[in-house]
Amino acid sequence: EDQVTQSPEALRLQEGESSSLNCSYTVSGLRGLFWYRQDPGKGPEFLFTLYSAGEEKEKERLKATLTKKESFLHITAPKPEDSATYLCALSGFKAAGNKLTFGGGTRVLVKP
Amino acid sequence: ETGVTQTPRHLVMGMTNKKSLKCEQHLGHNAMYWYKQSAKKPLELMFVYNFKEQTENNSVPSRFSPECPNSSHLFLHLHTLQPEDSALYLCASSQAYGTSSGNTIYFGEGSWLTVV
Numbered sequence: 001e002d003q004v005t006q007s008p009e010a011l012r013l014q015e016g017e018s019s020s021l022n023c024s025y026t027v028s029g030l031r032g033l034f035w036y037r038q039d040p041g042k043g044p045e046f047l048f049t050l051y052s053a054g055e056e057k058e059k060e061r062l063k064a065t066l067t068k069k070e071s072f073l074h075i076t077a078p079k080p081e082d083s084a085t086y087l088c089a090l091s092g093f094k095a096a097g098n099k100l101t102f103g104g105g106t107r108v109l110v111k112p
Numbered sequence: 113e114t115g116v117t118q119t120p121r122h123l124v125m126g127m128t129n130k131k132s133l134k135c136e137q138h139l140g141h142n143a144m145y146w147y148k149q150s151a152k153k154p155l156e157l158m159f160v161y162n163f164k165e166q167t168e169n170n171s172v173p174s175r176f177s178p179e180c181p182n183s184s185h186l187f188l189h190l191h192t193l194q195p196e197d198s199a200l201y202l203c204a205s206s207q208a209y210g211t212s213s214g215n216t217i218y219f220g221e222g223s224w225l226t227v228v
Contacts, residue, residue, distance in 0.1 A: 046187075102155040
């Protein structure tokens, strides 16, 4: 069974204090690993898809990386507007169709 | 205009009421989904429709009844719900379902449901 574990559950940062979020996973054949951002009371907003170990993607202050066992979301010099819950999800080849398995998320609070 | 639009954004209903959630996607996708997000729990897949045909029912109680009249519209009909069904219900869409590569799933803003 595919599993996704995110850590830490919550992260408090000062503005400008870089940090990393972890997404550990187990899967029998990775179809894709996804990162989403979710603001309170809203739906998840797509950030990145990673398909194979060694792949990296960047968007503004965010950079996602992937190994065979985990993915990291690096936040460089965060600003208060980066405060959100960040969700990791994966799609495995053994899961039916496009079924995503989600982690519990990491709540990030960036204080000015 | 957002890619996936859900209405209503907020709904309060009694346990004996019948109501419906509506979703429309403007992305030209062929697969649509209902997810449930409860406090302190990861997102849970409820239903999947691919080219209007239901392909997944993740053991959802029959008090939730989905309907997909075409690839752009998805409904979730609700009746005789329980207070524990209170949650954020998210509609999503993707290009297709069941392909060899990971299709990106795009979510709507969600419908907050409170059952009293």
